[in-house]
Amino acid sequence: MAETRELMLARIREAIAVQHGPELPLPRDYERQGSLSAEARVETLLDRLREYDAQIYEASSENVATTVTNLCRQRQVKSLVVPEGFPAEWLPAFGGMIPEGELDRKPLSEIEAVLTTCTVAIAHTGSLVLRHGPGEGTRRLTLLPDLHICIVREEQVVETVPEAFDALREYVTAPITFISGPSATADIEMTRIRGVHGPRYLDVVLVRG
């Protein structure tokens, strides 16, 4: 195996020794910083999430718990898993709640919904970015339940993709998931169909103020 490695590296070195033009600086003239107002940034995020078929709810920081309680009731959710480190003041008043630490009570595959925070959200692409830190759960937690409820604070919304990568700079080796709408496919006649293997429903609660 070590031999193969050396052989391949030798071939690569031989190949790249063959004639190159001058080494030019990497052009990075694309847009880094957005130009939208804070309000427009949030509106863009919500619009684009809606286009992906996500359901949007808005709340003040005081009534996040009530908003989540109501939407669980409305969706008739019976079981909801909540990851470690999820803000206590946002926990819904809801009987079917299962803390991540108590998953031995009920297998994750049988739980209907999951409630998490995120690290950053990108207006331009309608994306929520989770680095699976406190409050965001492990990767499987936001995958197996059919409904993902994600809390996004207004100030977490950036406009551009490069701005999101700036925000992730401290977490470059963390497991990171970009979520842009519910699971979907365009494999049949190139038409986007919601809901294949991941959560078929994505509810976003935007917290203002």
Add this chain to the structure above:
Amino acid sequence: MQITLFITCYNDTLFPETGISVVRLLERLGHEVVFPLAQTCCGQMHYNTGYQQEALPLMRQFVETFRNAETICIPSSSCVAMIRDHYPKMAEASGDAALAEEVAALLPRVFELTELLTDKLGLEDVGAYYPHRVTYHASCHSLRGLQLGDRPLRLLRKVRGIDLVELANIDQCCGFGGTFAVKNGEVSAAMLAEKMRCVENTGAEICTAVDNSCLMHIFGGLHRQRTGIRTVHLAEILASDGSGA
């Protein structure tokens, strides 16, 4: 202005009326046209088919023939694209530094016909009269190679009497592609069938373009199908002034 014409080998042989029109048009606009008889072919067909070795002497010949020309006019976007996109690389690869220098010096003087009229001569209205329903086919080399944009359309819109109709899917290749039309005849024919449908749907009598190569292919199909639609090089429309000459 003295303008030196590179007619291209296939226009010379198969479409003399295009060359005659270019001469009439430029002379009508008050310019002197020069035609060096030493010219033959730019080497495009050989180059694109894989015979790059054979294309090299043809490039040398072109450079030789046109080295002293001030302004070169070529009524074929694909030949201009060949010269502009491939000559510098070919010259460099040949290892002949003097040749590379000459090519570099020659390129700014090479103009496709509509480039010459709009960019160099600053014209849109060339005083043409052409009372027909016409649709414009944008050849791939004019569209993506030379990026002619709306230059041909700007010229056509100023033609008196013309009824210019838009061609659907204008950015789709007609399926000519030089030797592609022979090597992959069936696929080329399928692409042609689609282009013909679009041309027929315009209701035009005439389909025009800046390349006779595409037009030969499109007309070949239109004629076989007995559609009655003709193809005419843009130069011929611009040269018409109603005098019937």
Add this chain to the structure above:
Amino acid sequence: MSIRVGESASAPSFQQAALALLDDTQLRRNVRHATDVITRKRGLVVGEQADWQALRDAGSAIKRHTLRHLDEYLLQFEQAFTAAGGHVHWATDADEANRIIVGLVKQHGGKEVIKIKTMTSDEIGLNPALEAAGIHPHETDLADMIVQLGADKPSHIVVPALHKNRQQVREIFARAMNLPDLGDRPEDLTAAARRYLREKFLKVKIGVSGANFLIAETGGVCIVESEGNGRMCLTLPEVLVAVAGIEKVIPRFADLEVMLQLLPRSATGERMNPYNSIWTGVHEGDGPREFHLVLLDNGRTKVLANPEARETLHCIRCGACLNTCPVYRQTGGHAYGSIYAGPIGAILTPQLHGMQHSQSLPYASSLCGACYEVCPVKINIPEVLVHLRGKIVEEQSANVESVAMKAMAMVFRSPRRFEAAQRLGRIGQWPFISGGWIRNLPGMLGNWTAVRDLKPMPQQSFREWWKQREKSNG
């Protein structure tokens, strides 16, 4: 060495394969519909991205820079990936990669694996290798499932079942999943796939994947997908084995800010695809506890060694060139006889494979340039096609075409010979003229007159007209 690109070594020529496919009206309609939809969507999301050309420039430059320092970046990746608990394997060709992967699966006692869509695994023929070792691979991407359950071949690098419509997919699923009452709405079909695979996702202990990007700086891997099958395969199993071409590495984590803007818009016409996973090695308590990555050469270093064509390795497998290609849109992907179809396949397959195979592919293009225009990393595909044609001509022995081309070049080299040939042509064409037109030419040129008439050469060439005018002008 056994470099393999799927089954392309035994595939018929493009011309032969295309001939049969052009008669399949259903397939042509499906391909046309799908490519129309996707090119329209792409046009919208690319059109709204004001800095698109700047992103393309950056993407192309990142790739060019990486290839130039490929040894360094691979070593940096290997070190970081290993430090994060992963195991790197190196494979010079398809057989070696398959041996490593089959060995790893056997070592963990696996009888089946769940797979994320990976073209690289199709390239090396991993599924047949697994099956030969008694291991059942479950394709989990919807399109891959359609292909696998229908015993079909992929026809597109992003949407491998693009040539099938909903009714045909329904037939395949109904039979394979034993669901006689299955409906044919896309929703019915995705729901069936969800039910069919859910249990596999929860049960199978080994996942197999490809990779969209390998990050040298962090040892990270990035996988871009839509359905969530990817996330299932890379987080639920105990062991994950990924296979990736050596060209998949990018220098920095932040380079993804370019790639993740270019890829989704180009591939599926979306601002962002539903899921991107980026992770580094093994994460305690989250995901597989063992992660192997196979770095594959399989002809890539040969491509890298050719300065005229190494940009082929910039490819991020978005499929935009297929969707826009007027040739692909007529024939679909199977005509290319390779799992890499369309314009990128026409340059990649023959280069990986050696020019003796897939000789017809560089000619399967009208050089219209649409592929170059849409390529997010600016691969000048027409130029590489022409370069490869040159290599084919160089290596071939004399034939009718080469003799004719050389003779014509001889003629063009002298204006006198050119004039003589024009005169000769006018005489030579008369046996083929009927009713004022040429309607039937012999040999290869018969391909022209099969559907097109040809106007005979006029009696006077332009240069003759010119000379006559000069003379009369005195």
